[in-house]
Amino acid sequence: xxxxxxxKPNISRVARLAGVSKMTVSRVINGNSAVAPDTRxxxxxxxxxxxxxxxxxxxxxxxxxxRILGLQFHEDAAxxxxxxxxxxxxxxxxxxxxxxxxLFFSQPPSREDPRxxxxxxxxxxxxxxxxxxxxxxxxxxxxxxLPYVIVGRRDWKQFSPYFCAPDYVTGYQxxxxxxxxxxxxxxxxxxxxxHFEADIDKREGYLRAFEAHGLAPDPTLILMDEPxxxxxxxxxxxxxxxxxxxxxxxxxxxxxxxxxxxxKGKFSIPGDLSVLxxxxxxxxxxxxxxxxxxxxxxxxxxxxxxxxQSAKMLISWLDGEEMKQRGIFLPLDFIKGDSCVPPRSPxx
Amino acid sequence: xxxxxxxKPNISRVARLAGVSKMTVSRVINGNSAVAPDTRxxxxxxxxxxxxxxxxxxxxxxxxxxRILGLQFHEDAAxxxxxxxxxxxxxxxxxxxxxxxxLFFSQPPSREDPRxxxxxxxxxxxxxxxxxxxxxxxxxxxxxxLPYVIVGRRDWKQFSPYFCAPDYVTGYQxxxxxxxxxxxxxxxxxxxxxHFEADIDKREGYLRAFEAHGLAPDPTLILMDEPxxxxxxxxxxxxxxxxxxxxxxxxxxxxxxxxxxxxKGKFSIPGDLSVLxxxxxxxxxxxxxxxxxxxxxxxxxxxxxxxxQSAKMLISWLDGEEMKQRGIFLPLDFIKGDSCVPPRSPxx
DNA sequence: TTGCAAAATGTTACCGGTAACATGAGGGCT
DNA sequence: AGCCCTCATGTTACCGGTAACATTTTGCAA
Numbered sequence: 001x002x003x004x005x006x007x008k009p010n011i012s013r014v015a016r017l018a019g020v021s022k023m024t025v026s027r028v029i030n031g032n033s034a035v036a037p038d039t040r041x042x043x044x045x046x047x048x049x050x051x052x053x054x055x056x057x058x059x060x061x062x063x064x065x066x067r068i069l070g071l072q073f074h075e076d077a078a079x080x081x082x083x084x085x086x087x088x089x090x091x092x093x094x095x096x097x098x099x100x101x102x103l104f105f106s107q108p109p110s111r112e113d114p115r116x117x118x119x120x121x122x123x124x125x126x127x128x129x130x131x132x133x134x135x136x137x138x139x140x141x142x143x144x145x146l147p148y149v150i151v152g153r154r155d156w157k158q159f160s161p162y163f164c165a166p167d168y169v170t171g172y173q174x175x176x177x178x179x180x181x182x183x184x185x186x187x188x189x190x191x192x193x194x195h196f197e198a199d200i201d202k203r204e205g206y207l208r209a210f211e212a213h214g215l216a217p218d219p220t221l222i223l224m225d226e227p228x229x230x231x232x233x234x235x236x237x238x239x240x241x242x243x244x245x246x247x248x249x250x251x252x253x254x255x256x257x258x259x260x261x262x263x264k265g266k267f268s269i270p271g272d273l274s275v276l277x278x279x280x281x282x283x284x285x286x287x288x289x290x291x292x293x294x295x296x297x298x299x300x301x302x303x304x305x306x307x308x309q310s311a312k313m314l315i316s317w318l319d320g321e322e323m324k325q326r327g328i329f330l331p332l333d334f335i336k337g338d339s340c341v342p343p344r345s346p347x348x
Numbered sequence: 349x350x351x352x353x354x355x356k357p358n359i360s361r362v363a364r365l366a367g368v369s370k371m372t373v374s375r376v377i378n379g380n381s382a383v384a385p386d387t388r389x390x391x392x393x394x395x396x397x398x399x400x401x402x403x404x405x406x407x408x409x410x411x412x413x414x415r416i417l418g419l420q421f422h423e424d425a426a427x428x429x430x431x432x433x434x435x436x437x438x439x440x441x442x443x444x445x446x447x448x449x450x451l452f453f454s455q456p457p458s459r460e461d462p463r464x465x466x467x468x469x470x471x472x473x474x475x476x477x478x479x480x481x482x483x484x485x486x487x488x489x490x491x492x493x494l495p496y497v498i499v500g501r502r503d504w505k506q507f508s509p510y511f512c513a514p515d516y517v518t519g520y521q522x523x524x525x526x527x528x529x530x531x532x533x534x535x536x537x538x539x540x541x542x543h544f545e546a547d548i549d550k551r552e553g554y555l556r557a558f559e560a561h562g563l564a565p566d567p568t569l570i571l572m573d574e575p576x577x578x579x580x581x582x583x584x585x586x587x588x589x590x591x592x593x594x595x596x597x598x599x600x601x602x603x604x605x606x607x608x609x610x611x612k613g614k615f616s617i618p619g620d621l622s623v624l625x626x627x628x629x630x631x632x633x634x635x636x637x638x639x640x641x642x643x644x645x646x647x648x649x650x651x652x653x654x655x656x657q658s659a660k661m662l663i664s665w666l667d668g669e670e671m672k673q674r675g676i677f678l679p680l681d682f683i684k685g686d687s688c689v690p691p692r693s694p695x696x
Numbered sequence: 697t698t699g700c701a702a703a704a705t706g707t708t709a710c711c712g713g714t715a716a717c718a719t720g721a722g723g724g725c726t
Numbered sequence: 727a728g729c730c731c732t733c734a735t736g737t738t739a740c741c742g743g744t745a746a747c748a749t750t751t752t753g754c755a756a
Contacts, residue, residue: 021736026714036734056469057414058712061405061741068451092454101470103416106440106448111701121404122416122449189472265557358742369706374744384704406742408710 009050018046029054069095069314070123072137083303087129087151090307098315119235120304125314127151127307141345147317149310152301153197154327162317163231163308166301168198171332172205172248173212173277175299178334179246180213182342186221188244190235190254194224199250202278206248236261239273245343255296283294295337302330319320357398360411366394377402391404392393417443417662418471420453421487431651435477435499438655446663473662475499475655495665499658500649501545502675510665511660511675516546519555519680520596521560523624523647526682527594528561532622534569536592538583538602542572549627554596573591584609587621591690594622603628603644621687650678 015022020039027033028043035043046052060066064282073084088102090336095102103123125147128137141148150163175281179187189206192199203222210217223238235257239247250256255277269275277298309328363370367385375381376391383391394400408414414462419439421432436450443450450545451471466606473495476485489496539556551570558565571586573579583605587595597603603625610617617623625646657676 012712023737024735027735030714034733053469055407055409057405058741059714061403061409062712062714062744063741066405071452075385082429085429085433088452089454092452096454102452104440106421106437106444121401146710185575312704333731334697360742371707371745372705377703378744385702403742406711406746409713410742411711412745613725638742 002023008055010052011052014043014046014050014052017050018043019247046245047338050080066124067100067313068103068123069100070105070126071102072126072128074106083301084129086303087127087307087310090304090309091127092307093304094308094311094315097210098311100311100315124318125149127310127314129310139246146291147314147325149314149317151310162313164306164309164313165327165329166314167329168197168201169205169208169330170329171299171334172202173209174332175203175248175334176206176209177212178336179248179274179276179340180209182246182274182340183245185215186218186242186244186246188221188239188242188247189223190238190247190249191222191224191282192250202250231259237262240265244273246276246277246340250278252280270339270341272344276340276342295335295339297337298342300333300335300337302333305330323348350646356403357400357401358591359400362394362398362400363389366391372518376434386455412469412633414472415448416451416471417448418453418474419661420474420476421448427485431649434479434651435475435655435658438652438657439659440655441652442656442663443660446659448659448663472666473497474664477658479560495662497658497662497665502677510661511518512654512661513675513677514546514654515679516549517553517556518677519647519682520550521557522553522680523682524554524557524683525560525598527565527596527622527688528557530594530622530688532594533563534566534590534592534594536569536587536590536595537571538586538595538597538606539570540574540598542574545558548571550598560567584612588613592621594624594688596624596626598626600628616687618687620692622691624688643683643687645685645688646683648681648683650681 011022011025011166015025018025018039024035024039025043025047027035028040046094056066059314069091071088072206093104096125105126123146126141127149128153138148140146150164150165152165152270154163154165180223187206191203204223206222207217221242221244223231225339235254239258239261242247247258251308255275258273258275259269262273268271275296277296279300280298311328313328359370359373363373366373368391372383372387373391373395375383376388377395387455404414417439419436421435426441440450446606453474471494474489475497477499486496488494496510498513500513502511502513524535535554539551542548551572555565569590571579571583583597584604587606587609594605597606600620603623606621606623607617608631610621615621625644627648629645630642659677661676
C-alpha cells in the first residue's frame with residue numbers, strides 16, 4: 001500500500017542509488033573503516049538525498065547494543081517529585097552526552113508479566129531509584145544478569161556492586177560543626193525515621209561533630225520517629241520544653257512545626273533559635289513572606305548529580321571499563337542562608 | 349566465548365527443545381493462532397525450562413511495531429516538577445495498561461544530531477509537553493510523519509491534530525460562580541500573564557461567570573502581568589487599595605503576596621477576604637500552620653489525567669482507530685476547602 | 697472408502713542492519 | 727615481469743523474530 005518511493009529509505013536503497021553495496025554504505029555511516037574519498041562522497045550524497053537514517057532496531061539486533069538505559073522508579077515511594085525529576089534530569093544529561101537514552105519504568109519487572117519483562121531486552125542496564133525497593137526488582141536483575149546501579153541508598157550494596165548515595169554522615173557533621181563553631185551547644189536534632197538508613201546516617205554525622213569538638217551531645221535533644229511511634233508531631237512541645245538555641249530540622253513538615261513552635265513560644269527565628277533545614281521543597285525554602293524571603297540555611301541532597309553519576313557509572317560498566325570504586329558517595333550541598341546566627345549568650 | 353548453553357535462549361532453541369518449528373513457537377507465544385493443545389503444552393514447557401522471553405528488537409524489526417511512546421519535555425519550561433511528574437505517571441499508567449513503554453526525551457530532536465534523530469525509529473509516536481514548545485520539535489515530527497499529541501495547550505492545534513488541555517474557561521467560570529453564589533460581588537482576579545493562552549482562558553472564565561449571573565465585572569479588579577510589566581508584585585498594594593471581599597489568585601507567588609497583604613492590612617482570611625487559589629505546590633496547600641492546616645479552596649489542573657488521556661489518544665491514533673474528537677478538554681479539579689466564606693455584609 | 701474443507705504445522709523470505717571472510721585492484725620491491 | 731601486500735569493496739551468513747504461503751494431518755459427510 002505504501003510505495004517504495006514514500007517508504008522510509010533503508011540502507012539498500014541508499015546503496016542502489018550510490019551504486020555500491022550495502023556494506024559500503026554501512027562503512028560510510030559508521031565511519032570506522034576505510035572508504036575511498038569519492039565513494040564516500042557519493043554515498044553521503046545518496047544519504048542526504050534520501051534523508052536516510054539507519055534504523056536503530058536493525059542496528060541493535062545485529063550489533064546487540066541498544067544504547068538505552070532503564071530508569072526504574074517506584075511511584076509509591078515518591079512523596080517528592082522534585083527528587084525524581086532531578087534524578088531524571090541528571091541521568092538524562094549524562095546519558096545524552098554519551099549517546100544513550102532513557103526508558104522509564106515505574107513498575108518492578110516480573111517474570112509473570114511478559115509485558116514488563118520483555119522491555120528488558122531493550123535496555124542495557126537499569127538505574128534504580130525511589131525509596132523502597134522491591135526485592136523482586138533486584139532479584140529479577142540479578143537473574144537476568146542485567147547491570148544495575150542503585151541511587152540514593154547504600155544499604156543495598158550487598159546486592160548491587162554499584163550504588164550512588166549522598167554522604168549524609170559528612171554533610172551533617174559539617175553542618176553541625178558550623179553551628180558548634182558559632183558557639184551553639186544546645187543543638188536539637190529533629191530527624192526522620194529512626195530505622196531508616198539515611199536518617200541514621202544523619203544522626204551519626206550530628207554525633208560525630210560533637211565528638212570532633214570534644215563535646216558530649218545531649219541525647220535528650222534528639223527527636224526521631226521510631227517504628228510505630230510518630231514523634232515528629234511532638235516537635236513543637238519538644239522545642240518549647242527543651243529550649244535549644246539551634247535546631248536541625250528535617251523536611252517541610254518538621255520545619256512547619258518549628259515555625260509553629262516559634263509562634264506559640266513567642267521566640268524569634270533566628271534570634272532565639274537558629275534553624276538549619278534539610279531537603280525543603282522549593283516553596284518552603286524561605287523563612288516566609290513576612291520576613292522578606294530571607295533564605296534558610298540548609299542542607300540539600302545533590303540530586304541532579306546523583307542522577308548524573310549513576311548514569312555515568314552504569315555506562316562505564318557497560319563499556320567494560322575497570323571500575324576503581326563500586327560505589328560513590330556525593331557530598332551534600334550546604335547552603336548558608338540567614339537562619340543561623342550565634343547564640344544570644346555564649347554557652348559553655 | 350559464551351557457550352550456547354549460557355547464552356540467552358532464542359526461539360530456535362525453544363523450537364528444537366520442543367521438537368517443533370520456530371513458527372509454531374511463535375504462534376504459541378503470540379497466542380492468536382490455532383495450535384494443538386498438546387503441542388502448545390510442549391512448547392510452553394520448553395519456554396519455561398529455558399526461561400525464554402522473545403526479543404523485542406527482533407520482534408519489532410519484523411513486525412515494525414515497537415510499542416514505545418516518546419515523552420518529550422523541555423526542561424527549561426519546568427518550573428514545576430510536580431507537573432511533569434504527574435504527566436509522566438499518567439502517561440505511564442495508560443501506556444502500561446496497553447502494553448506500551450515510555451522513552452524520555454528532554455531535548456528537541458534535530459536532523460543535524462543523528463543521536464537524537466535516530467531515537468525516533470524507536471518510538472511510534474510522541475507526547476509533547478512542557479510550556480514552551482520549540483518549533484523545531486513540531487517541524488521535525490511533521491516531516492517524519494510521526495504521530496504526536498500535545499499536552500497542556502490547545503493553541504498548537506493548527507499543527508497537531510491532537511491535543512489534551514485543561515478546560516480553564518469552564519473551570520474558572522464554575523469557581524467564580526461559586527463565589528458569586530455565596531454573595532460576593534467584589535471579586536478580584538490576580539492572574540498570570542496577560543499574553544499566555546492559559547491565563548487568557550482563565551480570565552475568560554471569570555468574566556463569563558459574571559455574564560451568566562447578569563452582572564458586570566469591575567475591570568479594575570483584574571490584575572495580570574503584561575508583557576514587560578510584572579504586575580504580580582503589585583498584588584499587595586492592589587488588594588489593600590481595592591479591598592475586594594474575595595480574590596482568585598494564581599499560584600504560589602501570588603498566594604504569598606495575598607497572605608502578606610492580609611498581614612499588613614490586618615484583615616483576616618477568610619473572614620474579611622475569601623481566597624480561591626489555582627495550582628499551588630503541595631507544600632502550600634494549607635493556609636499555614638498557624639491556622640491548623642485549614643485547607644484552601646482551590647482549582648487544580650488534572651495533570652495525571654492529562655498525561656493519561658494524551659497517552660490514550662496517541663495509542664488510539666496508532667491503532668488506527670477513527671477518532672471522533674481531535675482534542676480533549678479536561679475539567680479542572682475544584683477542591684472546596686475552608687478559605688471561602690460568604691462576605692460579611694451582603695453586597696448589591 | 698473417498699473426498700474435501702478445516703486445522704495444525706512447516707518453509708521460505710524478509711525486516712534492516714553488521715561481522716567475518718572473500719575478492720579484486722593497484723603499488724612498490726626485487 | 728612476477729610477487730606480495732595493502733586498501734577498497736563485495737558476498738554471505740546471521741541477529742531473532744514474523745508474514746505469507748505451502749504442506750501435511752485430521753475430521754466428518756457422502
